Amino acid sequence: MNDVTIIILGVTGDLAKRKLLPALYRLIVREKLEKFLIVGAALEESGAQQILDQAKPFIHGIDDAVWQKMVDRFFYQQLDFGNESNFVVLESFVASLEKEHAMSGNRLVYLAAASEYFCSITRYIATSKLVVRRTEHETPWQRIVYEKPFGHDLQSAREINACIKEHFEESQIYRIDHFLTKELVSNIALIRFTNCVFEPLWNNRYIDQVQIVISEEIALEGRGGYYDKYGALSDVMQNHMLELLALIAMESPEKLSGNYVRSRRAEVLEKVEIVDGMLGQYEGYTKEKNVDPQSKTETFALLFLRVNNPRWAGVPFYVKTGKCLRKKQTVIQIKFKQVDCLLTHSCPVPSNWLTIEVSPEATFSLSLNAKKPGYSQEVMPVSMEFCHSCLFGDITPHSYEVVIEEVIRGEQSISVRFDEIEYAWQIIDEVKTKKFPLYEYPCESDGPKEITDFEQKHGMRWRS
Incomplete structure (x- = not known):
């Protein structure tokens, strides 16, 4: 778990500030994340420091050194989920950060977004090469996490699954029920x-x-x-x-x-x-x-x-x-x-x-x-x-510490x-x-x- 770029789509939402960012902080404390980048993306005009400040009340007992490490490795890019060119810009931004920090290219993309956006986001992640289709043992690995709910009925779930299958291997996909x-x-x-x-x-x-x-x-x-x-x-x-x-x-x-x-x-x-x-x-x-x-x-x-x-x-x-x-x-x-x-x-x-x-x-x-x-x-x-x-x-x-840690490890039993x-x-x-x-x-x-x-x-x- 020493080299990973974590990309959170929908980073300004409640899930990110209440669960995901506090979980990432605790993983840093536990030294489960050492060489890492965190890139947040959302529609809002915001900044990295502002987003972290909003998450801070949900993190208890902050260690200044650990917090500074997270601040130094956290970045923000504005993104419209419905705009394909925005994903191209995001991929370029991530690639430049990875080059600057000598990262391997392991990527975890977390969709903290509503399920109605899953198909378009999946397609744009693929066409922009933010995540590239790879088999289970290819490196660097690249994985996508979909937060529940996964659709609103059988038909919508099948449509999302068809979108995913068109662009990625099932081994890259984590449909998360944090429960x-x-x-x-x-x-x-x-x-x-x-x-x-x-x-x-x-x-x-x-x-x-x-x-x-x-x-x-x-x-x-x-x-x-x-x-x-x-x-x-x-x-x-x-x-x-x-x-x-x-x-x-x-x-x-x-x-x-x-x-x-x-x-x-x-x-x-x-x-x-x-x-x-x-x-x-x-x-x-x-x-x-x-x-x-x-x-x-x-x-x-x-x-x-x-x-x-x-x-x-x-x-x-x-x-x-x-x-x-x-x-x-x-x-x-x-x-x-x-x-x-x-x-x-x-x-x-x-x-x-x-x-x-x-x-x-x-x-x-x-x-x-x-x-x-x-x-x-x-x-x-x-x-x-x-x-x-x-x-x-x-x-x-x-729970969300375990989610992120297990996805990085490639353990799919936590995924549906x-x-x-x-x-x-x-x-x-x-x-x-x-x-x-x-x-x-x-x-x-x-x-x-x-x-x-x-x-x-x-x-x-x-x-x-």
């Missing part, structure tokens, strides 16, 4: 495939159901215009939640890296069946700024899915997400089937649950049944817990492949055709009261 780089998310496969106690039980013989929940306390926070076009299904369910499902349900890959993992995730998404669902919208949503007063956009979504393969036949996957809810939490709950009760009374005994909490705390725990003190035939659930954030909190890299994207959009497009009912719910609640009806209908109960 996949969160520490406990990336730990899911390791927990399963490196522990003999879990892998033999990871199937429909022993697992009763899987629940995946991503709940947010916040409402729109000024994103009304964007969110009203997407909603909970497209904004969270299509990417974060379906990728979590795929990680949990995938077959064992040959190796826990790159295309081995991506192929296994894609196999799962191809087999997903939609059984039931319901939608919600929080009270007052249509009064939010830049939201259509007649909007039927969902801010809450709950689905009952199945994975139609031999391993998971008959196992329900319940997924739920929403905004303006009672608490912020991302958690996966895996319920194991009950054992035959051998006690003379106190039957049935509680099921075992494996809980993987991604946020706010990064923990995983396993509930077991143990003898209740003083009672010979009574058991009580006890929890065996590992708190990752308690032990490693201060030294755990942030073209077929994964299309299978996921296919699921969401099908959900939308089913016209599930939309219920209103108050903020700071657990969602629509009709959740109780859903639980009764399917004989389940949400743990979170």
